[in-house]
Amino acid sequence: MGEYPRAWIVSVGNELLIGRTVNTNAAWLGSRLTLLGFDVERVVTVPDRVEDIAEEVERALGRARVVITTGGLGPTYDDVTLEGVARALGRGLKLHPRALEMVRSFYSRRGLGLTEDRVKMAMLPEGAEPLDNPVGAAPGAVVEARGTLVASLPGVPREMEAMFDRSLRPLLEGIAPPGAVVECGLTVRGVPESSLAPYIKRASRVSRMVYVKSHPQGSELGEPVVRVRVLARGATEEEARAEALRALEHVRRGVEELGGIISEEDSC
Amino acid sequence: MGEYPRAWIVSVGNELLIGRTVNTNAAWLGSRLTLLGFDVERVVTVPDRVEDIAEEVERALGRARVVITTGGLGPTYDDVTLEGVARALGRGLKLHPRALEMVRSFYSRRGLGLTEDRVKMAMLPEGAEPLDNPVGAAPGAVVEARGTLVASLPGVPREMEAMFDRSLRPLLEGIAPPGAVVECGLTVRGVPESSLAPYIKRASRVSRMVYVKSHPQGSELGEPVVRVRVLARGATEEEARAEALRALEHVRRGVEELGGIISEEDSC
Numbered sequence: 001m002g003e004y005p006r007a008w009i010v011s012v013g014n015e016l017l018i019g020r021t022v023n024t025n026a027a028w029l030g031s032r033l034t035l036l037g038f039d040v041e042r043v044v045t046v047p048d049r050v051e052d053i054a055e056e057v058e059r060a061l062g063r064a065r066v067v068i069t070t071g072g073l074g075p076t077y078d079d080v081t082l083e084g085v086a087r088a089l090g091r092g093l094k095l096h097p098r099a100l101e102m103v104r105s106f107y108s109r110r111g112l113g114l115t116e117d118r119v120k121m122a123m124l125p126e127g128a129e130p131l132d133n134p135v136g137a138a139p140g141a142v143v144e145a146r147g148t149l150v151a152s153l154p155g156v157p158r159e160m161e162a163m164f165d166r167s168l169r170p171l172l173e174g175i176a177p178p179g180a181v182v183e184c185g186l187t188v189r190g191v192p193e194s195s196l197a198p199y200i201k202r203a204s205r206v207s208r209m210v211y212v213k214s215h216p217q218g219s220e221l222g223e224p225v226v227r228v229r230v231l232a233r234g235a236t237e238e239e240a241r242a243e244a245l246r247a248l249e250h251v252r253r254g255v256e257e258l259g260g261i262i263s264e265e266d267s268c
Numbered sequence: 269m270g271e272y273p274r275a276w277i278v279s280v281g282n283e284l285l286i287g288r289t290v291n292t293n294a295a296w297l298g299s300r301l302t303l304l305g306f307d308v309e310r311v312v313t314v315p316d317r318v319e320d321i322a323e324e325v326e327r328a329l330g331r332a333r334v335v336i337t338t339g340g341l342g343p344t345y346d347d348v349t350l351e352g353v354a355r356a357l358g359r360g361l362k363l364h365p366r367a368l369e370m371v372r373s374f375y376s377r378r379g380l381g382l383t384e385d386r387v388k389m390a391m392l393p394e395g396a397e398p399l400d401n402p403v404g405a406a407p408g409a410v411v412e413a414r415g416t417l418v419a420s421l422p423g424v425p426r427e428m429e430a431m432f433d434r435s436l437r438p439l440l441e442g443i444a445p446p447g448a449v450v451e452c453g454l455t456v457r458g459v460p461e462s463s464l465a466p467y468i469k470r471a472s473r474v475s476r477m478v479y480v481k482s483h484p485q486g487s488e489l490g491e492p493v494v495r496v497r498v499l500a501r502g503a504t505e506e507e508a509r510a511e512a513l514r515a516l517e518h519v520r521r522g523v524e525e526l527g528g529i530i531s532e533e534d535s536c
Contacts, residue, residue: 011311015483015497016295016298017308017309017310017311018298018299019300019308020497022290022295023290023295026287026291026313027284027288028287030285030287031287031288034285034286040285040287041285041314042285042314043285043291043313044310044311044312047309048481074462076464076465076481077465077469078472106489110489110490112460117465135487136487156484183288192380193343194342194386195383197345200344204345213283214344215283216404216424220404221374221378229283
């Protein structure tokens with residue numbers, strides 16, 4: 001897909017590793033980041049342990065343009081994401097006055113004071129700035145080091161999404177490449193994926209700006225159903241769309257030659 | 269959670285990174301591996317690129333007891349998982365006679381012959397053995413190196429699950445630790461997570477065999493709802509259950525002292 005700024009997602013939480021929770025946050029962020037023009041290179045899920053969080057964030061520093069962590073910002077003993085980020089940066093945690101004010105005002109509006117566990121949510125890595133949480137108590141954090149923007153969002157999807165759209169998105173738009181990304185595809189019936197394979201390969205070689213992928217939906221044989229999706233980039237939306245359609249042309253030819261039918265089209 | 273054999277999951281596929289597909293496979297495997305007694309330490313999602321797959325599998329070698337890859341076993345140009353595994357092991361790919369026979373018989377039962385793209389599915393890392401695919405065409409593969417079992421499963425959930433349960437599970441049971449894992453929990457209403465935090469911390473310190481986590485379901489204030497889950501290990505199921513209940517006792521005390529109510533219990 002050419003050279004686009006790389007993004008990593010570090011998902012923090014044992015509940016994800018033991019399969020109690022499905023990582024929908026990563027899919028939501030992956031889609032948002034892709035449409036902003038980032039090349040999502042990794043999603044790494046780690047336990048709620050400082051050293052594991054630090055290991056993965058450190059790996060991304062200087063390599064990805066953006067790292068987004070989710071989860072582990074709350075008040076409980078195992079909410080240690082910002083400690084992990086701080087360690088990756090070789091910095092300490094420090095009480096941030098504006099973050100503390102956010103936490104204090106969140107609780108005081110409900111007639112509650114600060115406790116040790118609540119104050120902990122305002123301890124940010126040195127040099128980080130808080131991100132406003134429009135929905136919950138814990139502020140997010142954003143800090144730049146070695147050319148990488150590290151942003152930490154909460155794990156509760158509603159909070160994560162609100163914080164991304166309101167506070168992080170504007171920052172990312174400032175560093176995203178110009179241009180447009182489109183996605184489209186079609187569904188093929190009656191042709192096994194393995195027969196369609198050479199046409200998909202040809203479609204993928206149309207240019208470095210397109211990415212073509214087939215997803216078998218039914219069985220390989222019998223009643224095969226294959227969804228083909230194309231992601232394309234361009235200087236403008238029009239250009240991206242033209243690239244995508246050029247790639248899909250190869251797939252259409254394959255379907256025709258192999259005697260399949262196109263049962264559905266998602267236009268781009 | 270004490271010292272349990274570590275497991276890594278490497279999920280292969282751009283569709284996961286760009287958020288088109290939610291990684292339900294990782295949750296399914298994470299749950300299975302946990303209940304078998306493994307400590308799932310990482311889920312890493314990588315693009316369909318040989319070097320990225322190789323990088324992550326290599327990182328797990330000698331560190332995790334088991335690595336399971338999903339996806340990228342099919343016939344298309346971007347199905348390169350086994351090439352990535354081979355590179356991580358410093359080995360080549362080799363046509364495996366039994367794997368080829370699996371592929372050949374899958375297609376011949378439907379009156380189809382072998383093509384270059386179909387034969388590719390029988391190219392396994394040197395030293396690997398094929399895993400039977402009861403549902404689809406592509407065999408899986410399993411190989412051991414540096415004390416790590418590397419198993420490659422398909423990405424289509426139905427195929428992945430069938431292959432795991434039929435072919436991989438018996439191998440894993442052979443290396444899983446003896447003992448039992450149980451999971452239980454309760455739902456607390458009327459207490460903010462930040463107030464419950466010290467009790468959860470105490471619960472988590474009951475022993476190294478329990479893992480306690482709170483999941484805020486509603487808002488932190490107003491009408492707070494917090495699900496508390498406990499995962500516990502023991503030599504027997506009875507022992508594991510006793511540990512879990514001991515931990516939950518601290519949470520119950522907190523709820524009582526804070527004037528909340530327990531609205532739901534999942535027994536273990």
